[in-house]
Amino acid sequence: MSHTKRRPGSPYDIPARDIIGRPGTQRFVSEMFPAPAVLGTDMIGVPEGAEVGLELSLESVQDGIWVSGTVTAEAVGECGRCLDEVRLTVAAPIQGLFELPGVEREDEEEEPEDVYEFDGETLELEEVVRDAVAEQLPFTPLCEPDCPGLCDQCGARLADDPDHTHEKIDPRWSALQALDVDEPAQKKES
Template sequence: MKLQVEEALREEGRKIPFAFQEPAAALGDVDTLPWKDSDVAVKGSFWSDGTHIVVEGTVRTSGMYTCSRCLTPVSLVRNAALSEVYGAEAELPEDVWPYNGEYIDLTETIRETLILSEPMKVLCRPDCQGLCPQCGANLNEGPCSCPTDKIDPRLSVLETLLNSKR
């Protein structure tokens, strides 16, 4: 997942498009991530701003996630924005990545972009009802037979207080 920067360095400001697709395994250690068996497609452009090389684009992949409420499998297509600045000089600012002068290796940048943009919570649908906390039934498939008026034993003292005031 490398970009040849020679052409961008010759013509400052000219955007050079790029696109490639690789298996997620090419990104290194991704065995624990939901998109480990999918392809990763990257599309964008890069250019020289006179001092650095700017890379912008999108990273697309898909994976099998688990619904956070009902635990059913969910297929999710992921799109993440890719935006980085690369420099070849010895002393680089904190927000600029180094490159060797001939090419830019995007592998680590793409991997980090996908990992940092992992969704915190995946739902099978926006109105997912989840699981019953008592019997574990999937409430999306219908109501369960558990009583709904059961009070948490830790709060039963409050119930007695409420009943004594009536």
């Protein structure tokens, strides 16, 4: 899909004018950038301003610039079962064609994935980074693969107390729990 959203002055804007129009020419980029505002999901993501590393190869091709490499960052979130903090290192592959304006494709009806607009000057990588990181984040992050979660009755963390149980009461007798019955007074012996 072709992407058109522009954000002037983003640290993810990489100048590429020096290699455009010279097919086969490569340039390597190794940079650290601050994470943008939203880089993840509600459950887990890279905090805004945290370091995001890019290791990229930029290669001039006939239609624009082919970008490939890896984005790395540390994601922080909460376990989907016990709500403890989860930290994981994300290493996401990036690849895509930054296509020059006016390039004609044989099949215009179907836009290929991983094709981005390119103005001939600057590669805007923020959206590419967002997509790559989001694809690598787990839908339900877990602190441990076998995390038992929380007790559904009292909220106790089951990993801290594996023998945690509650007395099961027959639902037919549950109304009796609400009764406040005092013990009968004991007779005093004289």
